[in-house]
Amino acid sequence: MINININDLIKGWDRNTIASKIANDLPHSSYVNLGIGMPELVSQYIKEDREIIYHSENGLLGMGPSPNENEIDLDLINAGKKPVTILPGGSFCHHADSFSMIRGGHIDYCVLGAMEISVTGDLANWSTGKGIPAVGGAMDLVAGAKNVFVMTQHLTKDGKPKLVQKCSLPLTGAGVVSRIYSDYAVLDITDDGFKVIQLNEDITIEYLQSVTDGNICQ
Amino acid sequence: MINININDLIKGWDRNTIASKIANDLPHSSYVNLGIGMPELVSQYIKEDREIIYHSENGLLGMGPSPNENEIDLDLINAGKKPVTILPGGSFCHHADSFSMIRGGHIDYCVLGAMEISVTGDLANWSTGKGIPAVGGAMDLVAGAKNVFVMTQHLTKDGKPKLVQKCSLPLTGAGVVSRIYSDYAVLDITDDGFKVIQLNEDITIEYLQSVTDGNICQ
Amino acid sequence: MQINKIKKDMTEILSDVFDGATIMVGGFGEAGSPIELLHGLIDKGTKDLTIIANNSGNGRVGLGALIGQRQVKKVICSFARSAKGVTFPELYNKGEIELEVVPQGTLAERIRAAGSGIPGFYTATGVGTPLAEGKEEKIFNGKKYILEEALKADFAFVKAETADRYGNLTYNKTARNFNPIMCMAADTSLVQVKNILEPNEINPEHVITPGIFVQSLINIENPIIETNAIEEGMTYP
Amino acid sequence: MQINKIKKDMTEILSDVFDGATIMVGGFGEAGSPIELLHGLIDKGTKDLTIIANNSGNGRVGLGALIGQRQVKKVICSFARSAKGVTFPELYNKGEIELEVVPQGTLAERIRAAGSGIPGFYTATGVGTPLAEGKEEKIFNGKKYILEEALKADFAFVKAETADRYGNLTYNKTARNFNPIMCMAADTSLVQVKNILEPNEINPEHVITPGIFVQSLINIENPIIETNAIEEGMTYP
Numbered sequence: 024m025i026n027i028n029i030n031d032l033i034k035g036w037d038r039n040t041i042a043s044k045i046a047n048d049l050p051h052s053s054y055v056n057l058g059i060g061m062p063e064l065v066s067q068y069i070k071e072d073r074e075i076i077y078h079s080e081n082g083l084l085g086m087g088p089s090p091n092e093n094e095i096d097l098d099l100i101n102a103g104k105k106p107v108t109i110l111p112g113g114s115f116c117h118h119a120d121s122f123s124m125i126r127g128g129h130i131d132y133c134v135l136g137a138m139e140i141s142v143t144g145d146l147a148n149w150s151t152g153k154g155i156p157a158v159g160g161a162m163d164l165v166a167g168a169k170n171v172f173v174m175t176q177h178l179t180k181d182g183k184p185k186l187v188q189k190c191s192l193p194l195t196g197a198g199v200v201s202r203i204y205s206d207y208a209v210l211d212i213t214d215d216g217f218k219v220i221q222l223n224e225d226i227t228i229e230y231l232q233s234v235t236d237g238n239i240c241q
Numbered sequence: 242m243i244n245i246n247i248n249d250l251i252k253g254w255d256r257n258t259i260a261s262k263i264a265n266d267l268p269h270s271s272y273v274n275l276g277i278g279m280p281e282l283v284s285q286y287i288k289e290d291r292e293i294i295y296h297s298e299n300g301l302l303g304m305g306p307s308p309n310e311n312e313i314d315l316d317l318i319n320a321g322k323k324p325v326t327i328l329p330g331g332s333f334c335h336h337a338d339s340f341s342m343i344r345g346g347h348i349d350y351c352v353l354g355a356m357e358i359s360v361t362g363d364l365a366n367w368s369t370g371k372g373i374p375a376v377g378g379a380m381d382l383v384a385g386a387k388n389v390f391v392m393t394q395h396l397t398k399d400g401k402p403k404l405v406q407k408c409s410l411p412l413t414g415a416g417v418v419s420r421i422y423s424d425y426a427v428l429d430i431t432d433d434g435f436k437v438i439q440l441n442e443d444i445t446i447e448y449l450q451s452v453t454d455g456n457i458c459q
Numbered sequence: 460m461q462i463n464k465i466k467k468d469m470t471e472i473l474s475d476v477f478d479g480a481t482i483m484v485g486g487f488g489e490a491g492s493p494i495e496l497l498h499g500l501i502d503k504g505t506k507d508l509t510i511i512a513n514n515s516g517n518g519r520v521g522l523g524a525l526i527g528q529r530q531v532k533k534v535i536c537s538f539a540r541s542a543k544g545v546t547f548p549e550l551y552n553k554g555e556i557e558l559e560v561v562p563q564g565t566l567a568e569r570i571r572a573a574g575s576g577i578p579g580f581y582t583a584t585g586v587g588t589p590l591a592e593g594k595e596e597k598i599f600n601g602k603k604y605i606l607e608e609a610l611k612a613d614f615a616f617v618k619a620e621t622a623d624r625y626g627n628l629t630y631n632k633t634a635r636n637f638n639p640i641m642c643m644a645a646d647t648s649l650v651q652v653k654n655i656l657e658p659n660e661i662n663p664e665h666v667i668t669p670g671i672f673v674q675s676l677i678n679i680e681n682p683i684i685e686t687n688a689i690e691e692g693m694t695y696p
Numbered sequence: 697m698q699i700n701k702i703k704k705d706m707t708e709i710l711s712d713v714f715d716g717a718t719i720m721v722g723g724f725g726e727a728g729s730p731i732e733l734l735h736g737l738i739d740k741g742t743k744d745l746t747i748i749a750n751n752s753g754n755g756r757v758g759l760g761a762l763i764g765q766r767q768v769k770k771v772i773c774s775f776a777r778s779a780k781g782v783t784f785p786e787l788y789n790k791g792e793i794e795l796e797v798v799p800q801g802t803l804a805e806r807i808r809a810a811g812s813g814i815p816g817f818y819t820a821t822g823v824g825t826p827l828a829e830g831k832e833e834k835i836f837n838g839k840k841y842i843l844e845e846a847l848k849a850d851f852a853f854v855k856a857e858t859a860d861r862y863g864n865l866t867y868n869k870t871a872r873n874f875n876p877i878m879c880m881a882a883d884t885s886l887v888q889v890k891n892i893l894e895p896n897e898i899n900p901e902h903v904i905t906p907g908i909f910v911q912s913l914i915n916i917e918n919p920i921i922e923t924n925a926i927e928e929g930m931t932y933p
Contacts, residue, residue: 054908074698078908084907084908109900111896112699112864114907119812124908125813127810127880129908129909
């Protein structure tokens, strides 16, 4: 069991840097669903050479940024139930149609947070096993989106690896994650383990392996 | 095998009379799908004490009568591909939604023609077993509509009973017919056989039985 | 005689709702939630209800209030852990209300299936997770799917933006959400609507819920805005 | 860079269509049938096609013409016996074209299922008939249903009324029919559209096919009207 003293941890990329890396990897003209919380940052780092269309699972395609205070419409919200806007070329649909977009493989990328990701791409991000169970649309997104990106800290707040040999928490989906963007590295799920695509400039492969409970490969 | 000399046949109700009997049995506020051909007549006999809404399976709810020559729009057609109109309160939908109305049990009545109807309510009306097989929406309608009415001549053109112990032609649906309106009688499908609801004033029960290949009851 | 699905008051529109009924409640959070119909049900005192909705209510308004009045024995939803949820967590933590968790897309599709005469369908959502336990599996093209069954209801409580007397509906923005499919899946759909128009005033190309899926309407011109009501400390009754 | 799905000509929009492809063709009879796209395919000479459509073409125009050119090896449809059908019956009676008959509602639902990530579903349609032969049966609540599988395609050929550069579509009256669900079910949807508008000119409440389901557009301002073309004796090419 890996357990790091959190005071010894190397400081990795901040969340804005991670968001900009993800933004860079979303191609022009792609349809993207950004999970509530940290993934929402990604939309702020899209370069001008591309146009991305955001899907919100509550029946909104072409989601825009937060409204000004005086433009808030409580009938126009995102999946996190926060007021948003709609861009020209956007559209509304009902929930079955919205999840047809997801389940039917029409969403090119979804970006989600994680509690644990296994070396085979299993994702746990909906339940700690305690409290009121609440899944929302997470299971549909990971089962349906063409590419499932995870945006996460490499370690939990108490210094435990989130990248693990086998998830201990209830799964959101099995073998669903394509790529992980952590504060330490960008990693793909491969047959040989977590494959490093980009490593944080301040850490070594050996260090990355020491804070990861599962094989790191290059 | 019953085989009647067609010259000996008693002349029953004409098709307009049959249509008016069906029209009388459609309650106010019901949603109705009228099959192509003879059943289309029914809409002309609806009394003023009721409003009926017509569904056409090609995505039209609230279908109105044929247009005048100068109002024809080839993008506004019925299931028989003939130009029609739409009434105030009507709406358009796509094919999956239109058949959700049918399959989901939202159509109160459909009225269809028949080649054969069995004593257990099996219906054959889509294929003689010869030529190019073509089913259209008939199987969906009989499986989905709350009440399936058949409007038919009691006998085929060559004097064979259409109401039979067992259908010889390929089925459209098994046990689906609720009521038959023929030129000789109105009959319900019951566990005891074809139950006479109304008998043509010119014929006797004995005569009706003699031209029906299946038990007639009262 | 003309078709007219508009009811004169809350008593009339709720007259057939019975104890023990299964009721779908439209809305995603507060957007599209039929608060006045739910308050009508509190006034009526209908009990032992099973509620199918995406969420489990906020504050002590609308669905939150109905649950707080202990009129609900079970909630079937995707997300019962709202930031402003009060009454559901109270009862749930005491073991006094049942919860069935359904992934949001599976919930939507099960509802749509019920309205479309599809008793069951296969989905990859949930495969390999605790929510797949006890469900039939089937392989299509080498990939594993689970069988999900249609989810029906006795009633749907729905909020719409405009309607005509035939029950044709349009919605406002993301307040559409579950409302159209719940109209399809319930034996009887009861709709509170802000504006009632003449039938020829709704373009037939723009109808979202065709009247065939709607049984009764009530005009609620200025519905309660949940966020504001909760901020103002409103509780119902 | 802005998203722009509008192609400059028929050659460009059809560039990826390959021999042996499965193509969904929108329309119910002539309403909503993408005649110009089909004629483009005749010009291109693509062959060994499987066509999924409601009908099998009229006269020697559009789908009727494509079949007449022997570019189609199989048709999957609900009704291949049109009054004005010429080319399909000719080839069918000679055993030179395959036919798979699917009930119209099952056809629509199989297409919608493919677009919605549902590999299979149960329906009562067809139970006890020759079209249920060989299909898995299952009982739900004491009633028998058969399993129907999703119907996918490489391409959808679709006709719409208005579009914007994102591929958002609206249709005209009953020309809507199979077009929206075919856009969902095909890997690549190619749309011929009468009017191209600016993105802010289509009300987001009125979009029927959201752009996510559309890959390419071509502007055909004055499409051939099949009935008139047949009356005038038109044949293509």
